[in-house]
């Protein structure tokens with residue numbers, strides 16, 4: 001399937017399992033030309049046009065449980081800092097000191113109790129991003145705390161998932177773009193989930209980011225690449241084309257997985273969960289979000305993952321699991 005959005009009508013009925021799915025006519029599932037996976041020029045263009053100007057899934061609200069908790073998110077030459085303030089509000093900023101441009105915080109996550117202190121010359125910022133103080137303030141003219149505060153980044157939250165956008169772009173707010181999935185995901189209570197321990201990095205691979213995304217976008221690879229998932233939902237599984245920058249795939253959990261004992265046990269445990277209505281209690285749901293992210297729901301948990309390009313032929317897969 002191409003990563004470029006196919007034009008197809010929205011499916012009125014989200015639970016379109018394989019048994020009643022009709023692929024749209026003229027669905028372009030061809031791949032991109034080979035050169036697009038090795039071109040430095042295209043890679044530079046992608047950094048600007050895709051990753052800087054489209055919504056990036058940065059984290060989940062539960063990754064910022066208390067005031068001062070932050071998540072660092074780097075992509076291309078951009079770096080962001082998502083921070084919970086003392087007023088409990090989550091805000092996103094460029095992770096860039098207003099003095100000489102140093103990173104204000106290090107790493108992929110952390111907590112600053114009272115203020116953020118730039119490690120370079122010690123300017124401090126309040127947890128709402130405003131400038132608190134500059135070291136040796138008399139060596140500067142008066143600095144307005146808002147004007148000299150951290151530069152905000154556009155942010156939108158959809159069912160607990162925090163999206164940021166470094167520059168204005170063609171997509172509507174994420175909560176509008178994904179609104180057609182609201183009814184589908186609401187029973188899962190995504191916003192109330194909590195992160196399962198672990199690092200944000202899932203894997204590093206020496207391939208172009210589109211190679212990973214192309215494979216992941218179509219379920220056709222599942223039987224060979226993920227036999228246990230095939231055992232779990234492979235009998236009744238369908239991919240929807242990209243429509244307006246998002247796609248849906250749904251698998252109905254097999255009643256009797258045969259191949260793997262672990263899948264059989266998982267299936268039994270999931271059958272006992274009573275918090276979800278049918279058919280969510282029986283389904284694996286995958287929402288692909290252009291250009292590089294996925295939110296997937298199991299009856300007992302949710303996961304997000306995404307490709308962070310680190311070079312033309314190197315990609316970091318970043319993600320986390322929530323319950």
Ligand code: FES
Pocket residue numbers: 097098099100101102118119120121122123
């Ligand atoms: S660069 Fe941050 S205080 Fe100078």
Ligand SMILES: [Fe+2]
Pocket residue numbers: 215216221225226
């Ligand atoms: Fe896969």
